[in-house]
Amino acid sequence: MTAFPSSLPSLSPPHAGGARLLADIGGTNARFTLEVGPGRFEAIEVLPCNAYPTLADAVRAYLALPRVQVANPMLHAGIRHAAIAIANPVVGDQVRMTNHHWAFSIEALRQECGFDTLVVVNDFSALARSLPHLGNQKRQVGGGAPVPDAPLGLLGAGTGLGVSGLIPAPAPAAGGQAAGWTALRSEGGHVSFSPVNELEVAILQYAWREFEHVSAERLLSGAGVELIYRALAQRAGRPGERLDAPEISRRALAGECALCDEVLEAFCGMLGTVAGNLAVTLGAQGGVYIGGGIVPRLGERFAASSFRRRFEQKGRFSGYLGQVPTYVITADYPAFLGVSAILSEKLSAP
Template structure:
């Protein structure tokens, strides 16, 4: 069976045609698109399928960064960080697909996690996983995604959440100042406002305003001429820039704390997986102990989270792998 799968985010869209037999899938063709350069998912699919001679696509599944709505008119989603409205029935009709499903991008990552091997994961904390225990996945990138995986008979079923938009909770005096800064500059607090690419830039601005360290003219210029979050990360990891270093430390502190919160909320005795585009790029900072210190700082529940395994997903196309798997199940 041939399936069409997609991983649709605010920054990039990955599409793939895969050949699946007896529960195993092989990628036939994969292509990356800049999401912001297109006005709709339909236009990207049209471009991807242009010249595709084989009309035997049986099913499609798209993992999309946004909450999926289920109504009498079918599935639809407003992409959180793009001006796109996607309707399942419309895509199904336009591209003459017999079956099509829209799922949240972290549902897709949840499906993909089951297909990962040891080389696709970096262990932050070994812990002691409970067999078939609930799992949790969290990932900072363009936004902040979170999901829960629950065992059902012979596989994990991923459940999407919008926990990234829940209110941020400070853990020390400086983070209380940050909370006030968010209220002043953004009008509210949320985890995504600090744990994302734009969140990293916001933390930099907060520390700069606070006078934590002088701003480097070189870093300021790099932020203006390129991706500001990437410029901050490079300045911290490669140039040992004081302000960028403090920014990344604060980011890791908050990331670890919220990953630990999610472990408690989900009862994630089966493990916590750190996905998203940012984690693999800052793996040296995530693995130096700071992240896990914040993760474990849960008072009476510290022994509980101490037992939870924590791993970083280093395979960037995990969401696409999951969308392929979901297409075969829904198909």
């Protein structure tokens, strides 16, 4: 797999220090790859987090796979450099996941796995760093056009709700293009949920029965889809069967269940509001990008939803937001692009 098809030759030279291990760790799945050369990803594997007691166990299981060993051109030397994007705040050496039970010391993990270099960053910081490299691996929803060298916004719903942004570094000279980008270490998914209509007030009131603090993530996530379903079923006076998020989405997209379709519509509208909040907060005139595991699977149903209308629904700032484009990320493993760039910068630093 070549990660940067528009900017790299079809066969870039191998990394001098051997293949690099890259990982994207979510609350449900751990995605691994070997980057054998700049932008050349080999042996991509997705392992279920629940199958391994620790992250180190998952790393060892991946590296022991036969196809992984074959993909490493310097197998005898092992893996020297690794970078991990993880769905969690990363502050200092100790990491404890919010949506999974893994907890570890970065330095202890480096030593246990035998790496010379181990970089661990927030997954949405890594995903944000991928945005300038997506090329045509995105789909625009609604109107607007990006302003060059302007901030970019990012959010994505999956096991949780990730939020980040990409801020252009100062230009090297007057009139020049941005010299680089800085990814925000945001935990914006945990801001308090703010309803904008009576239906969302009812959903929030239902959620308060289960949670003292209802964050945006409580509703804009896989578990949130299920919570919205329970709230709307009760509001309709017909509590439904307990369905998981994939089944709710399947029934809605297949046209089998009007209630499930109402759930998806509510979800998309809420996401539009949060995306609009992010755009005005960051001044994200370069665009707002939607990643995560849920929205890219909705296809045209998302484009036809109230997302874009709600994105622009900001009163006096509706005209401002009408000029800001919104995109759904369609790349299969976009976080690898960002974590690769972060590791390369680490290794090239003096």
